[in-house]
Amino acid sequence: MEFLIYGVEILLIYLFLLLVYKFVKGSTGDSALRGVAIIFTLLLISIYLVADQLGLYRIEKLLEKVVDYLFIAVLVVFQPELRRGLSRLGQNRLFLRVLAKREDMVPRMVATVFRLARAKTGGLMAIERGVGLRNYIERGIELDALFTPELIDSIFYPGNPLHDGAIIVRGSRVVAAGCLFPLTENPDISKRLGTRHRAGIGLSEETDALVIIISEETGKVSVAMKGELLQDLSRDQMEKYLRDNLGDALSAAIPDAQPAVAP
Numbered sequence: 328m329e330f331l332i333y334g335v336e337i338l339l340i341y342l343f344l345l346l347v348y349k350f351v352k353g354s355t356g357d358s359a360l361r362g363v364a365i366i367f368t369l370l371l372i373s374i375y376l377v378a379d380q381l382g383l384y385r386i387e388k389l390l391e392k393v394v395d396y397l398f399i400a401v402l403v404v405f406q407p408e409l410r411r412g413l414s415r416l417g418q419n420r421l422f423l424r425v426l427a428k429r430e431d432m433v434p435r436m437v438a439t440v441f442r443l444a445r446a447k448t449g450g451l452m453a454i455e456r457g458v459g460l461r462n463y464i465e466r467g468i469e470l471d472a473l474f475t476p477e478l479i480d481s482i483f484y485p486g487n488p489l490h491d492g493a494i495i496v497r498g499s500r501v502v503a504a505g506c507l508f509p510l511t512e513n514p515d516i517s518k519r520l521g522t523r524h525r526a527g528i529g530l531s532e533e534t535d536a537l538v539i540i541i542s543e544e545t546g547k548v549s550v551a552m553k554g555e556l557l558q559d560l561s562r563d564q565m566e567k568y569l570r571d572n573l574g575d576a577l578s579a580a581i582p583d584a585q586p587a588v589a590p
């Protein structure tokens with residue numbers, strides 16, 4: 328039983344030293360830490376074994392104090408390396424998912440859409456709901472970037488090669504740009520509607536996605552869902568429609584939440 332306890336103690340010490348070493352690995356403290364660890368381990372074990380065999384209890388107590396102060400010394404000497412290691416640990420994706428803020432994306436999306444509308448910049452945005460849009464994502468350019476007004480402006484800027492395609496939004500992120508959607512074949516659709524509107528309706532017929540269309544000619548905002556098109560929505564109508572039909576689909580964890588763009 329005593330041997331098992333010793334084994335567990337050694338294992339815990341080893342895991343602790345391994346964790347510290349990973350923090351400082353590749354830094355200027357890397358080789359220094361290895362040297363200190365080797366000397367400290369050999370010296371401590373040797374002295375402790377001799378003291379234990381000879382019954383030198385005072386030396387054993389002294390070693391216990393040395394270990395305490397040595398631990399503090401290691402924290403002081405390798406403070407820059409340990410700080411960098413903790414910083415890397417805090418940037419780990421697992422921690423980002425757990426600690427990320429949650430933001431209601433609807434105001435930001437509405438503001439972005441109507442900013443494009445005021446500039447008469449055409450745009451097509453599909454918001455993924457229950458049915459995945461992987462087939463359409465693979466046909467475009469995969470991005471996986473946070474939805475921001477600046478990103479959307481740059482994608483739909485007329486000089487950008489991707490501006491004629493659509494973007495696909497999943498939660499708070501733009502997962503793809505330059506995507507192509509199937510055009511509707513519904514004969515009842517007005518002939519006056521352009522390619523963007525027909526593509527938005529076409530995708531809404533094949534999936535449950537909510538599609539936002541900004542007209543380049545008129546600057547009007549339309550929404551397509553379930554094969555139906557609602558045209559010339561106001562800002563308030565747009566926000567209400569998104570909230571009524573998306574639920575929490577646009578309320579997602581965001582590592583670096585940004586405020587909604589001003590009207």
